[in-house]
Amino acid sequence: MATLLLKRLTLHTVKTGNNCIRCPGTYTLHQTAPAQPSLRASGPRLSCPIHAKAFGTVADTQDERKKKKKNEPALNNIGRKIHERIIHVLDEAGNDLGNMHRADVIRLMNERDLRLVTRDSSAEPPQYQLLTGAQIHEERLRLRELGKAHPKPGPTLTKELTFSSNIGQHDLDTKSKQIQQWIEKKYRVQITIKKGKNVEEPENKMEEICNQILQTMPGIATFSTRPQPVRGGKAVMCVLRHLSKKEENAYRETQGAQKEDPLNKENGNNRESDVVHP
Numbered sequence: 281m282a283t284l285l286l287k288r289l290t291l292h293t294v295k296t297g298n299n300c301i302r303c304p305g306t307y308t309l310h311q312t313a314p315a316q317p318s319l320r321a322s323g324p325r326l327s328c329p330i331h332a333k334a335f336g337t338v339a340d341t342q343d344e345r346k347k348k349k350k351n352e353p354a355l356n357n358i359g360r361k362i363h364e365r366i367i368h369v370l371d372e373a374g375n376d377l378g379n380m381h382r383a384d385v386i387r388l389m390n391e392r393d394l395r396l397v398t399r400d401s402s403a404e405p406p407q408y409q410l411l412t413g414a415q416i417h418e419e420r421l422r423l424r425e426l427g428k429a430h431p432k433p434g435p436t437l438t439k440e441l442t443f444s445s446n447i448g449q450h451d452l453d454t455k456s457k458q459i460q461q462w463i464e465k466k467y468r469v470q471i472t473i474k475k476g477k478n479v480e481e482p483e484n485k486m487e488e489i490c491n492q493i494l495q496t497m498p499g500i501a502t503f504s505t506r507p508q509p510v511r512g513g514k515a516v517m518c519v520l521r522h523l524s525k526k527e528e529n530a531y532r533e534t535q536g537a538q539k540e541d542p543l544n545k546e547n548g549n550n551r552e553s554d555v556v557h558p
Contacts, residue, residue, distance in 0.1 A: 357395045357416060358408075360386050370399065370409040379405060438468040438519075445486050446476035452489070456496045463501045463522050474515045486516035494520065499531045 362382040369377040369385055372394060380388075388410065389396060395416060400407040411419070439462045441455065459469050471493065473486040482488075487507040494501060497520075505519035523531065 356398050358398060359396070360389070362386070362396070362408075364406055366405050368403065368405050368407040370407070372409075372411050372415060374409075385410075436466065436468055436521075438470055440470045440472070442472040442474065444474050444476050445481060445489060447489075452492070453496075456493050459493060459520065460497050460500065463497060463520060466522050468504060469520045470517065471520065472510070472515055472517045474511075490516065490518045499523065499528065499535075502527065 362385060365382060366379050367382060367385065369380045371377055372392075385396065385408075388394070392410070394410040394412060396408050397411055397416060398406070399409050441459065443451075443455065447455075459471070462469050471490060473489055475481075475486065490507040494503065500523060501520045502523055503518060504521040505517070507516050507518040509515070510517045
């Protein structure tokens with residue numbers, strides 16, 4: 281009897297959904313929590329990033345031209361790629377043609393077989409000049425020779441030399457020659473003289489050695505830093521450098537004046553001897 285009742289119950293059981301089972305005379309509910317909505321709102325995505333450029337100003341344009349001018353080589357032939365609409369033009373003889381439209385400049389280049397080079401890209405409007413290929417070549421050679429004659433000064437390098445105050449005269453002469461070679465190559469030379477151990481010597485001996493080294497290079501070197509005590513008075517340091525052009529000229533004038541004085545004195549003595557005293 282129980283088995284028959286169970287079969288009937290099974291046949292009359294109907295599933296009405298995932299959350300509810302319908303049975304004869306009863307309802308059994310299985311309630312689940314509703315799905316939580318996503319906290320991130322999905323919006324439309326861009327297929328590629330967009331780079332926005334800030335609004336430019338006249339100052340920004342001038343700064344860009346200055347940077348461009350620094351990167352440009354001397355007498356750069358820009359061809360026919362003229363970015364500006366209006367430019368200031370000089371002809372191959374240096375005559376001022378005034379402001380011209382780039383189309384007119386290109387037409388003039390074609391008619392005369394000329395090249396366009398940059399003269400002043402930071403001007404407003406930028407300044408260009410029309411030149412022949414031969415003129416550009418000659419001007420570049422001239423600028424190259426001018427650069428060799430007046431090279432840009434580079435950073436000054438410093439050589440360091442340290443020795444004891446009880447150094448022998450022969451070793452001191454050798455070091456003085458080495459210092460002179462460095463000075464002639466435009467090096468700065470830092471000399472540190474340590475006080476000799478277990479040696480009784482005058483207090484100013486280390487300074488005298490610095491002065492003695494300088495006296496071996498008259499008209500060549502001078503003190504950049506005069507002798508001064510370092511390491512708690514246990515050493516003396518000085519820096520020598522090459523004379524500047526102005527100092528070299530002043531030294532030559534001084535030497536010339538010193539040579540003239542003995543001659544003037546001799547001439548004066550000769551004149552006095554030629555005078556007949558009554």
